[in-house]
Amino acid sequence: MNPLQLWVPPSVLWVVAAVVGVLVVASVIVAVLRRGDDAGRHAELAARVRSWWVLVTIFALAISFRRGIAIAFFALLSFLALKEYLSLIPTRRADRRVLFWAYLCVPLQYLWVWQQWYNMFLIFIPVWAFLFIAMRMVLRGETRDFLRAAGSIHWGLMTMVFGLSHLAWLLVLPGAAPVAAHGAALLLFVVLLTELNDVMQYVWGRTLGRHRIIESVSPKKTAEGLIGGILTTTLLAVALAPLLTPLTRTDAIAVGLMIGCGGFIGDVTISALKRDIGVKDSGTLIPGHGGILDRVDSLLFTAPLFFHFLMYFYF
Amino acid sequence: MGALLRLLFYGVLVRGVVLIVLGLNVRHRERLPTRGPAILAANHNSHLDAMALISLLPLRLLPRVRPVAAADYFLRNRWLAWFALNVVGIVPLNRQRQHAHDDLLAPVAEALERGDILIFFPEGSRGEPEQLAEFKTGLARIAERRPDVPVIPVYTYGLGKALPKGEWMIVPFFVDIFVGEPLRFDGDRGAYMERYRSAMAALALEEKHADWT
Numbered sequence: 001m002n003p004l005q006l007w008v009p010p011s012v013l014w015v016v017a018a019v020v021g022v023l024v025v026a027s028v029i030v031a032v033l034r035r036g037d038d039a040g041r042h043a044e045l046a047a048r049v050r051s052w053w054v055l056v057t058i059f060a061l062a063i064s065f066r067r068g069i070a071i072a073f074f075a076l077l078s079f080l081a082l083k084e085y086l087s088l089i090p091t092r093r094a095d096r097r098v099l100f101w102a103y104l105c106v107p108l109q110y111l112w113v114w115q116q117w118y119n120m121f122l123i124f125i126p127v128w129a130f131l132f133i134a135m136r137m138v139l140r141g142e143t144r145d146f147l148r149a150a151g152s153i154h155w156g157l158m159t160m161v162f163g164l165s166h167l168a169w170l171l172v173l174p175g176a177a178p179v180a181a182h183g184a185a186l187l188l189f190v191v192l193l194t195e196l197n198d199v200m201q202y203v204w205g206r207t208l209g210r211h212r213i214i215e216s217v218s219p220k221k222t223a224e225g226l227i228g229g230i231l232t233t234t235l236l237a238v239a240l241a242p243l244l245t246p247l248t249r250t251d252a253i254a255v256g257l258m259i260g261c262g263g264f265i266g267d268v269t270i271s272a273l274k275r276d277i278g279v280k281d282s283g284t285l286i287p288g289h290g291g292i293l294d295r296v297d298s299l300l301f302t303a304p305l306f307f308h309f310l311m312y313f314y315f
Numbered sequence: 316m317g318a319l320l321r322l323l324f325y326g327v328l329v330r331g332v333v334l335i336v337l338g339l340n341v342r343h344r345e346r347l348p349t350r351g352p353a354i355l356a357a358n359h360n361s362h363l364d365a366m367a368l369i370s371l372l373p374l375r376l377l378p379r380v381r382p383v384a385a386a387d388y389f390l391r392n393r394w395l396a397w398f399a400l401n402v403v404g405i406v407p408l409n410r411q412r413q414h415a416h417d418d419l420l421a422p423v424a425e426a427l428e429r430g431d432i433l434i435f436f437p438e439g440s441r442g443e444p445e446q447l448a449e450f451k452t453g454l455a456r457i458a459e460r461r462p463d464v465p466v467i468p469v470y471t472y473g474l475g476k477a478l479p480k481g482e483w484m485i486v487p488f489f490v491d492i493f494v495g496e497p498l499r500f501d502g503d504r505g506a507y508m509e510r511y512r513s514a515m516a517a518l519a520l521e522e523k524h525a526d527w528t
Contacts, residue, residue, distance in 0.1 A: 079487075083338060087473065087489035090525040093444070096476070100486045278523050283489065284340050 006064050008184040011243050015188055016060050023053055047288030055286070055295070059191070063184050067171055068114065070184070074168040075110035081160040081292045082106060084283050088274075088293075089156070092149050094142035101136055102153055105129050109161050113168045121169060125162035130154055163300045166307040167191065177315040185244040190259065190306040193240070194298045197233040197263040204228025218271040221264075230260030246314055255309060259302045266301035270294070317401040318378065324402045325366075326374050333370045336487050337363070337477055342521065343494040346467060347371060351379045351430040353497075354466045356454055358515065359436035360444050360475025365403075367474055367490060368434050381406050382434040383423055406433060420456055427461050437511070444475030445527055447519075450512060455504035468495035468511055470518035476527055493518040 006013070030046050062073035086099055105125060112121040134150055170190065171183040205225025213223045237256030241247040247255060270293050274282060283291020333339060348355075355368055365382035372380055386407035389399035399405045406426045409419050426433055435457075437450040458466055473490035495514045500507055 080338070083487045083489060086487075088525060091476075091527060093476075093479075093528055096479070096482070096486050097484065100484060103487055277525060285338075 007066055008064050009182045012063075012182070012184050012188050015192065015240065015244065016056075019056055019192065023049070023056060026052070044288050049288075051286050051288050063171075063187060067183070070171050070187075071110055071114050071168045074164060074171075075106055077292070077296070078110070078161050078164045079103065079106045080285075081164060081296055082156055084285075084292050085156045085160055086153075088277055088279065088282055089152050090277075091152075092142060092145060094140050095137060095149055095153070098133060098136050098140065098153065102129075102133060102157055105157055105161055109165050110168060113165060113172060116172050116175060118169075121165070125157050129157055133157075159300045163304055164296065166303040167299065170303075170307060170310075173310070174315060179246050179314055181246045181314075186310065189237075189240060189244040190302060191299065193233055193237055193256070193259045194263050194302040196236060197229050197260050197302075198267065198298050200232040201225045201229030201264065201267075204232070214268055217268050217275060221268065226260075226264055229264070230257060233260040233263075245310075251309075251313065255306060258305050258309065262301040262305045263298035266298040269301070270297035320402050321404055322374070322377065325369055325377055329366045330370050332485070333363075333367050336485060337367070337473070338487075338489045339367065339371070339492055340489060341371060341492045341494070344371070346494040346496060348432055348465065348467065350376070351432040352427040352461070352464045353432045354427075354435050354454075354457065354464060355432070355469050356435050356437055356466050356511065357469040357471055358447055359438045359441050360471070361441060361478045361480070363474045363478045363485070364436065364441075364471060365434045367471065367492065368469060371492065372432065376432060379430060380404075380432045380434070381426060383408050383426075383436070385410050385440070387411070406431075410439065420453065420460070423457055424460055427457075427464055437508075441475070441480045444479035445472070447515075450508055450515075452504055452508055454511060455500075455507045458498070458500040458507055459504060462500040465497035465499070466511070467497050468514040468518065469493070470495070470515055470521075472519070472522070472524055491522055491524075493521050 026049050030042060030049050033042050034046060063070045082103065086102070091099065109121070109124055112124060133153055137146065137150055137153075167187055167190070170187040173183045173186055174181045201221075202225065205220065205222045205228075208224040208228065209220075209222030211223040212219060213221050213226060234253055234256030237247075237259065238249060238252045241249075241252035241255070245252070270282070274280065274293075281290030282293035285291050286295055289295050357364060357368060365384070369377075369380050369382070381404045384399065384403075384405040384407060386409045389403075389405055390396040390407055400407070406422050408422060409417070412419060423433065423435075435454060437454040438448045439451045439453070440448070442448040454466065458464070470493045471490060473488045476486070477488045477490065478485045495518050498507070498510055498514065
């Protein structure tokens with residue numbers, strides 16, 4: 001039945017195949033737009049589509065084979081996101097070794113996921129790392145900018161490590177719960193909807209956008225983009241929920257609205273951070289997109305929201 | 316044996332650390348030399364500086380790529396000297412004259428004669444991390460001797476945060492490396508160093524960097 005020894009169910013493969021189909025269509029459209037004299041135009045759009053091919057390929061390979069590989073992939077993603085964050089923000093020279101401890105939280109947090117130690121997964125960053133980092137900082141004895149440094153290191157751990165690790169915990173669901181679900185399908189559901197929500201908010205904003213919504217943070221965000229994105233995402237949530245999740249119709253609507261709003265808030269939160277620091281993109285790792293943070297910003301909010309919705313109502 | 320160790324050191328260990336632990340953001344990579352002789356002249360903050368710069372060049376060039384390093388520091392004992400000369404592959408440079416007639420730059424001139432690509436730090440030492448010390452005129456003296464050799468200014472940021480002087484533990488940070496246009500010697504050492512200084516200052520301004528104090 002399964003010669004490649006994939007651990008994911010067929011529904012995941014079908015949805016990934018559909019995504020590849022959408023990418024093929026997108027690539028054809030871009031090629032048509034750029035043919036002839038227009039070759040120089042839409043360069044950023046072309047770069048974005050190319051990057052999506054790479055991202056989808058990496059993601060599909062990461063989640064398909066084994067649960068352990070998939071968890072390790074998200075640990076690496078957390079590490080890269082945390083590294084980008086800590087490289088971007090002002091840090092104190094005195095905290096160099098404190099940052100080493102912060103990095104060490106990444107493998108530990110994902111170890112709890114692998115071990116399915118739920119309580120430790122929940123409290124490790126908010127309690128243990130929070131207290132330990134503060135202690136390590138204060139023993140160093142540098143009080144100048146102490147609060148700002150302690151706050152920004154912990155904010156990074158909460159978002160880039162704790163927040164993103166919720167995606168990895170989806171992989172170990174349903175665990176012992178008597179619910180028909182597959183972790184990889186749940187993960188694909190939230191990641192796909194979050195990324196499509198980003199794309200659809202952008203597309204609706206570009207085509208219909210008139211009313212700026214949060215100009216001081218992100219001048220290109222419009223009410224039309226936001227509402228169009230949320231509605232599209234909710235429709236997709238209703239369509240995909242029976243295939244990938246145990247969600248009822250009503251719950252799928254709620255989750256769609258939540259991912260639509262949460263994705264927007266995650267996006268503008270990282271925009272606010274970048275604006276505070278004074279950079280446009282968080283990095284250059286993903287051509288046309290920016291850095292890792294520019295790509296995972298929405299997930300920082302949607303992953304924990306979706307996860308706790310599921311845990312509360314289903315598992 | 317030495318060549319194989321060197322290939323393993325730079326091809327596996329250094330590249331692994333540079334790509335996974337650090338992560339490079341390189342601008343104007345096309346300005347890097349594709350063959351020797353050439354000089355990459357960079358600011359110096361960390362032992363990782365030469366490692367990161369060497370990892371930018373293709374492994375094919377590795378036998379030709381060598382960092383110029385202080386003999387008094389790297390040849391201070393037998394084991395370090397063996398490692399520095401055979402694995403890191405430094406061109407040892409004495410920073411102090413012992414006799415009035417010593418030609419301190421002779422090893423550099425010989426390496427360029429062989430067609431090597433040299434990594435050179437005009438500041439002379441790592442100094443305070445992420446702070447630019449004064450450039451010494453050694454670079455201009457080399458350029459005066461070999462005006463045909465392109466000198467490429469390279470500005471790096473972040474390596475001094477990852478591994479500053481006096482520390483042994485690498486802490487991950489993304490590193491910016493901005494490559495400048497090659498400089499040519501025009502007959503005046505002072506003016507040459509001034510052009511190098513302004514090229515480095517312009518590269519440093521390509522990106523705003525967060526405070527690190």
